[in-house]
Amino acid sequence: MITLQLLVNGLALGAAYALVALGFVLVLNATAAVNFAQGDLVMAGGLLAVALAPHLPAYLPLPGLLLLPVVLVLMAGLGLLLAAAAYLPLRRRPPVAVFISTIAAGIILQNGASVLFGPEPRAAPPLLSGGTLDIGGLVVAEQSLAIIAVAALLIAGQQWLFGRTQLGRRLRATAQDPEMARACGVPVTAMILVTFALGTAFAGAAGLLLANRYFVTPTAGGDLILKAYIAVTIGGWGSVPGAVAGALLIALFEVGVSSVLSYPVALGLLYATLLVILVARPQGLFGEAARRRA
Amino acid sequence: MRRFLSILSATAISAVFAASLPPGAARAGEASIPVLVPLTGFLSLEGTSQRNGAVLALKDAPAGVAVRSEVIDTGTSPEAAVTALERAAGGKVTAVAASMLGTQMLAMLPLAQDYGIPLVTVSGTASITEQGNPWVFRFFPGDAVTKEAHARYVAEELGKKRPAVIYQTTAYGQSGKAHLEQAFKKLGVEPVFEEGVDPAAKDLLPVLTKALAAKPDVLVLHLHSGPTALFIRQAAANGVAVPIVAGSAMHQPSTAALLEPAELKGVCAETAASPISGGSPEVEAFTAAYRAAFNAEPDAFALGQYDGIRMVLAAVQDGAGNAEAVRKALSAGTHQGLAMTYRSDGKGNMAHSAVIVCYDGASRVPAIAKRYDNVTGVVR
Helix, strand or coil, X not given: CHHHHHHHHHXXXXXXXXXXXXXXXXXXXXXXXXXXXXXXXXXXXXXXXXXXXXXCCCCCCCHHHHHHHHHHHHHHHHHHHHHHHXXXXXXXXXXXXXHHHHHHHHHHHHXXXXXXXXXXXXXXXXXXXXXXXXXXXXXXXXXXXXXXXXHHHHHHHHHHHHHHCHHHHHHHHHHHCHHHHHHCCCCHHXXXXXXXXXXXXXXXXXXXXXXXXXXXXCXXXXXXXXXXXXXXXXXXXXXXXXXXXXXXXXXXXXHHHHHHCCXXXXXXXXXXXXXXXXXXXXXXXXXXXXXXXX | CHHHHHHHHHHHHHHHHHHCCCCCCCCCEEEECCEEECCCCCCHHHHHHHHHHHHHHHHCCCCCEEEECCEEECCCCHHHHHHHHHHHCCCCCCCEEECCCHHHHHHHHHHHHHHCCCEEECCCCHHHHCCCCCCEEECXXXXXXXXXXXXXXXXXXXXXXXXXXXXXXXXXXXXXXHHHHHHHHHCCCXXXXXXXXXXXXXXXXHHHHHHHHCCCCEEEEECCHHHHHHHHHHHHHXXXXXXXXXXHHHHCHHHXXXXXXXXXXXXXXXXCCCHHHCCCHHHHHHHHXXXXXXXXXXXXXXHHHHHHHHHHHHHHHCCCCCHHHHHHHHHHCEEECCCCEEECCCCCECCCCEEEEECCCCCCCCEEEEEECCCCCCCC
């Protein structure tokens, strides 16, 4: 029974990590730039939910669920600002310029959050309820199930957007070859802005989901960006399924392996596995476009 | 936004000290006490408490003592702390409210000795008072004190003999674990489970599961704030009946705020003091003043730093006219603070008391369950 319980917890954690990693991959694909502010954007999404929660009318049920679309929209706006401030002015410069500018943006977000919200850990409202379900002895937090459901919906939505819509095709064209896309009439700058907005909205959703179950502090983003980076490296740079698989693998080590061995040993094994994957498949488990990008 | 306003008000308070003092005005004593603490970075929660405690003490300076002060954020790097101390040392300094981050303190110590500036801190890092540096004064009990209280409460008050010890893999966690081990050994208690947890670990169910598999009769935590709350929440959700005695992070109001009162039922924690638990009119007045000034709840770090700065100001009021005189007063004197009586053990360790607080499940304000004084036997 406890194994099942750990499995559900691991899936929930992996799903939230996947959202972080997907936002990272989106920007990477569209711009070939690594957005090192992605973890801090997750933190910003969590604290945004914390800040908005008290302003919801008390009679409204399910504050977390109601906040989700609001957080998605506001974070998308923040993504546009980030693109305008940290990417567009530097896109014709060497990649390291964007690299540094996103780190700077992350530090600004961290310190801004620290000034506005204080350093203490906060909890966002639960998506459905903060309770647990007891299913024949299997104790599952409702938030864990909500995280899995929301992440699955957002990931499926992203796949639909990219695979079935005109906007998605333009985004993919921009990702594959911006110059050719521009020559074909695709508004590349607009597509880049949309990408940043989407990636940041994903980060916001992850922030809201994680901040209830695992709390949020202004400095929480540093660890998340590292995990997103590892997930993307394991899965293959640029690969959406790879990012999801990488995120789930990290969660499997953090929850599954650490339940048998100790957490530090599990973490060591995760990095050892990463090394093995990089040696055996330098492009990652699902990588292909990544080789070209990297 | 309220946090932003409280920071503005704290800055304004600092500015008022300086602005309200006419240069050369006759005073019983004058003190310049810069506050050099981490307000950003991973220690900002504790550093902010430290800053607030110092600022409140300076605001409440005794009659006849004129105070000049400025607050400088040291971040979390040793270089920033040294730069801040260099900057502060440019003027005539009476004492410094110095960072609670051990690595910053270790970097500041040689400089403090060169300049002859007493450093008044609530840092818990044991080695800062093991350098043979006469300019450091720690107004917070180190792990040698608090972990002895922690272990004694578990073994003597609760009568538990099979603790499972779960600690953080950071320097903070390792130090606490080492002292817990020694204290339990002295009490003839052998932990049935010990495991370190990385602060980045998101899910603590794995370690909880393994700990319970060892059939402990008590769960002893030494974790940072977020992981403490997460562990207790997961234990409550899983109906764990084994009592929990946590580290000092649990006494912090911001940690309790993450949990429902019912989740806290029966949970205890060690700490230097718990100002929100009251205990005396003076402590309650401090708590009320802190809430009014910062729109937040005080913790033991705030109270420890408050007491430390009050001891410096008392020395100035008693005639200590320069840094050397303040150092002598801190080294040899006794101070009845709000949290405890402070007296140096000869190395600058001023605090020798700890308390155990417990939650009743009805509120997030703990009650003091047990007080341990003179734990090191140094206070005479």
